[in-house]
Amino acid sequence: MQGPIGGTAMARKHLSVAFPLLAALLAGPALAQAPDLADGRRIYDQACAACHGPTGRPDPSSPVLAGLETPPADLSDPLFNSREPANDWELVVGHGGHAMGLSAQMPAQREALSAEEIRNVVAYVKTLADTSDYPPGEFNYFLPIRTKKAFPEDEIVWKGRYTPLDGAPDVMRNVIEIEKRVGHRGMVVLELIHEDDGFDSEVTKVEGGYKHVFGWNRERQSILSGAVILAVPTDGDESKEIIPYLAYARMFGDDWVFQSSARAITPLDDAGDGQLELAGALHYRWTQWPRNVFPGIEVVAEAPYDHFGSDVQWSAIPQLRFGLTKGGHVALNLGVEVGLSDQPWDYRVHAVLLWDFADGSFFKGWR
Ligand code: HEC
Structure with missing residues (x-):
C-alpha cells in the first residue's frame, strides 16, 4: 500500500530526475x-x-x-x-x-x-551546551573578497589588492583585519589600511567597529547581521566616514552558498556625498572537506547617494578559494575584479589570506 509519504517520495524522485536543482532546493534539511x-x-x-x-x-x-x-x-x-x-x-x-x-x-x-x-x-x-543564543557554525560561510560576511569571527585577515593603471604607477593596497568575537553574537573589528601609489607608501586609514548577528534560520541555513564601522583617515584634512552595513547569507540546496551585503559609506563632513555599495557572492561548496578549491563569483554595484540609479559602477570578481590547512582554518582566496562600467582601471587582482585563530595556531594542520 502506498501512503501519502510514499507518494511524496515518489514525487520527489520524479522531480530529482527532471529538475535536480529544484529537487535539491525542496529536499532541504527539514526533510532529513x-x-x-x-x-x-x-x-x-x-x-x-x-x-x-x-x-x-x-x-x-x-x-x-x-x-x-x-x-x-x-x-x-x-x-x-x-x-x-x-x-x-x-x-x-x-x-x-x-x-x-x-x-x-x-x-x-x-x-x-x-x-x-x-x-x-x-x-x-551538540546538546552538551545550551547554544540557543549563539549563531551556529554551519552558517560560517567562505569569506568573499568584497561582500561582507554575516558570521562573527575570531580571525586575522590580510587583503591585498593590486591595481594596474594606464599612464600612472600601479597601486597596491594592503589591509590587515583583526576580528574578535564578543558576547554571544557580537564581533569587534580593527582594520589598518596601507596604500602604495608609487608616490607615497603609508597607512591611509584606520577602521574600527562592531558587528551583531540579528538572527538565523536553520531550515534555510540563513543568517542576518548588521555592523557599524568608523573609518578614520590618517590625513587630517579628509573626512571620517561612518559605514553601517547589513549582511545576509543562505544556502541553496546542499552545495550553493549565497552571501550579500549592503554598505552605506557616509562621510561625516558631508553626509550627502556618500556612496552605497551592494555586493553578492555565490560559492559552489561541492565537498564538505575543507582542504579543497572552491569556485565562486561576486558582483558589486557602487553608486553615489545623489546619482543613485544613473551612475552605478558594476564589477564582477570570479574567484577561487583554497582551503590550505586540513581543517580549513587557514585559507586563501584569489580573484580578479573586472570593471564593467567606466572605472579608471580595467581589472584588479585580489588576494585574501585568512587565519581563524580560534581553531589553533597558523602552523597547525598543514601536513
Ligand atoms: C582517546 C581519547 C578520545 C576519545 C575516546 C575520543 N576523543 Fe574526541 N578528542 C580527543 C582529543 C585529544 C581531541 C583534541 C584534538 C585536538 O584539539 O587536537 C578530541 C577532539 C574531538 C572533537 C573536535 C573538537 C574540535 O576541536 O573541533 C570532537 C567533536 C570530538 N573529539 C568528539 C568525540 C566523540 C564524539 C567521541 C566518541 C565517539 C570522541 N571524541 C572520542 C580525544 C578523544
Whole structure:
C-alpha cells in the first residue's frame, strides 16, 4: 500500500530526475530524518566520555587525560560547541583528529560506528551546551573578497589588492583585519589600511567597529547581521566616514552558498556625498572537506547617494578559494575584479589570506 509519504517520495524522485536543482532546493534539511539523540548518548557514554568527560568537559584529574598530548576542548562550552559545524565534527569523529589537522589521539570511529551512529553521537554532543543564543557554525560561510560576511569571527585577515593603471604607477593596497568575537553574537573589528601609489607608501586609514548577528534560520541555513564601522583617515584634512552595513547569507540546496551585503559609506563632513555599495557572492561548496578549491563569483554595484540609479559602477570578481590547512582554518582566496562600467582601471587582482585563530595556531594542520 502506498501512503501519502510514499507518494511524496515518489514525487520527489520524479522531480530529482527532471529538475535536480529544484529537487535539491525542496529536499532541504527539514526533510532529513532527525538524529536519534538517545542512541547518540549511548555511544557517547561508551566511546567518548572516557576522554571528553561525561558532560563534555574533560575531567583534569582523569588518568586518561594525563596520557593525551593535546587535552580535548570543552564540548560543554557554548561558544566552542556552537562555532564548529556538525559536519566538521562528523569528519573528525569518522576519520579521526589527524584527518582534520587535529591531534591523532582523537581516534577514528568509522570502523566501529556506522554513518548514522556518527551523526547521532555528534548530534548528541551538540546538546552538551545550551547554544540557543549563539549563531551556529554551519552558517560560517567562505569569506568573499568584497561582500561582507554575516558570521562573527575570531580571525586575522590580510587583503591585498593590486591595481594596474594606464599612464600612472600601479597601486597596491594592503589591509590587515583583526576580528574578535564578543558576547554571544557580537564581533569587534580593527582594520589598518596601507596604500602604495608609487608616490607615497603609508597607512591611509584606520577602521574600527562592531558587528551583531540579528538572527538565523536553520531550515534555510540563513543568517542576518548588521555592523557599524568608523573609518578614520590618517590625513587630517579628509573626512571620517561612518559605514553601517547589513549582511545576509543562505544556502541553496546542499552545495550553493549565497552571501550579500549592503554598505552605506557616509562621510561625516558631508553626509550627502556618500556612496552605497551592494555586493553578492555565490560559492559552489561541492565537498564538505575543507582542504579543497572552491569556485565562486561576486558582483558589486557602487553608486553615489545623489546619482543613485544613473551612475552605478558594476564589477564582477570570479574567484577561487583554497582551503590550505586540513581543517580549513587557514585559507586563501584569489580573484580578479573586472570593471564593467567606466572605472579608471580595467581589472584588479585580489588576494585574501585568512587565519581563524580560534581553531589553533597558523602552523597547525598543514601536513
Ligand atoms: C582517546 C581519547 C578520545 C576519545 C575516546 C575520543 N576523543 Fe574526541 N578528542 C580527543 C582529543 C585529544 C581531541 C583534541 C584534538 C585536538 O584539539 O587536537 C578530541 C577532539 C574531538 C572533537 C573536535 C573538537 C574540535 O576541536 O573541533 C570532537 C567533536 C570530538 N573529539 C568528539 C568525540 C566523540 C564524539 C567521541 C566518541 C565517539 C570522541 N571524541 C572520542 C580525544 C578523544
